[in-house]
Amino acid sequence: MISVCLTTYNGNLFLKExxxxxxxxxxxxxEIIISDDGSIDNTIYIIESYNDCRIKIxxxxxxxxxxxxxxxxxxxxxxxxxxxxxxxxxxxQDDIWKSNKxxxxxxxxxxxxxxxxxxxxxxDEKNGKIADxxxxxxxxxxxxIKNILNNSYLGCCMAINRKYIDKVLPFPKxxxxxxxxxxxxxxxxxxxxxxxxxxxxxxxxxxxxxxxGEKSNNNLIFKMKYRILFIYSFLNRII
Numbered sequence: 001m002i003s004v005c006l007t008t009y010n011g012n013l014f015l016k017e018x019x020x021x022x023x024x025x026x027x028x029x030x031e032i033i034i035s036d037d038g039s040i041d042n043t044i045y046i047i048e049s050y051n052d053c054r055i056k057i058x059x060x061x062x063x064x065x066x067x068x069x070x071x072x073x074x075x076x077x078x079x080x081x082x083x084x085x086x087x088x089x090x091x092x093q094d095d096i097w098k099s100n101k102x103x104x105x106x107x108x109x110x111x112x113x114x115x116x117x118x119x120x121x122x123x124d125e126k127n128g129k130i131a132d133x134x135x136x137x138x139x140x141x142x143x144x145i146k147n148i149l150n151n152s153y154l155g156c157c158m159a160i161n162r163k164y165i166d167k168v169l170p171f172p173k174x175x176x177x178x179x180x181x182x183x184x185x186x187x188x189x190x191x192x193x194x195x196x197x198x199x200x201x202x203x204x205x206x207x208x209x210x211x212x213g214e215k216s217n218n219n220l221i222f223k224m225k226y227r228i229l230f231i232y233s234f235l236n237r238i239i
Contacts, residue, residue, distance in 0.1 A: 002030040002102065003085030005074040008047070008102070009037040009043070009062075011093035013125075014203060015046050023052065030054060035079035037062045037071065043093075057216040059072055067175035067226065076155070076178040077171045085162075092156040094203045096127070097121075101199040105159045114190030116159045117152065117183065118199045125205040134202060135194070142194060144184055148227055148234075153183030156200060162238075173231035176208045188238055 003021055008015065034047055047057055052134045060078040062071050076090065087109060088186060093096070101118075108116050116141075122131040131137055140152035149152060155178060168185050171178065186192055 001085040002026060002087050002089065003083035004032045004089045004091050004230065005032070005035070005079035005083055006032055006091040006093060007035050007037065007072060008039055008043050008093045009071075009075070009077060010039045010043060012039075012042040012046055014094035014205075015043060018091065018093060018095055018097070019047070019050065019055075023050075023054070024090060024098065025099070025102040026054060028054070031056055031083075031085065033058065033079045034084045035060045035075050035082070037075050037163060042074045055157060056082070058159055064177060069177045070175035073171060073176060073178040073181070077169070079147060080165070080169060083219070086104050087161055088165075089159040090155045092203075094205065095145060095156050096123075096201040096203070098199045098201070100197075104195070104197050108193055109159075109194060113193045114163050115183065115192040116195055116204055117192065118157050118195040118197050120154070120157050120200045120202040121198050123201045123203050125203065127201065130204060133198065140194060142165075142187060142192065142225045145186060147184060147187075147228060148180075151177065151180045151183075152194070153179045153228060154202070155179030155182075156202060158183065160186060167237065172237070174233045176230050179235035180230070183235060185237065 032055045036043060036057060037060050047055060058078060062073050082212050119135045121129060122134060125128055134154060136151060158179060161168055164186055167189055168182050171181060
């Protein structure tokens, strides 16, 4: 069984295209777990209009702090707690899955990998191509220290099995990006692969919560503080 964890917040512009690209790849026993952070646009209406029992929506109340990425982290944590699948895929509300994403990831799971991080192309709000490879732009590579310094783990390009879910959950109380947290916990305990297959179109449109693929506006002190918090949380979990 596959669970797709998808988080939403005022995502009406691109959400339908994303859900359509996911649903057509799922079996009748799979599920899309949607955790919504209190959308005030047409997001909920779009989700409910599918009337598909595979789509399960859960409402989440965000707690705002100085770390904007922590809003997404807590929303994904809520979705993860609800997921029942043996294999868990992560999805953003504004991307587009390639038609072979699930098949290609499942092949890698059957080969024995616990976490899959695949490449993607990058598009704009009109689906115009911005870049051919996120991996190339980001210089994505495995390695715990490397990824603490320069993160390669992009949640919308990740899928995991349940093998180490108890090591991941609950997320630390300290503010952390959900994708690097999941990625490095699985890298420490499990068998991971960086796949060069480009299995989604990753959309950048100026209103994304995450700056991935774009230059960060955070200052040096902010970056150092967040990394210290992350290292503390990571060591506390694995020791």
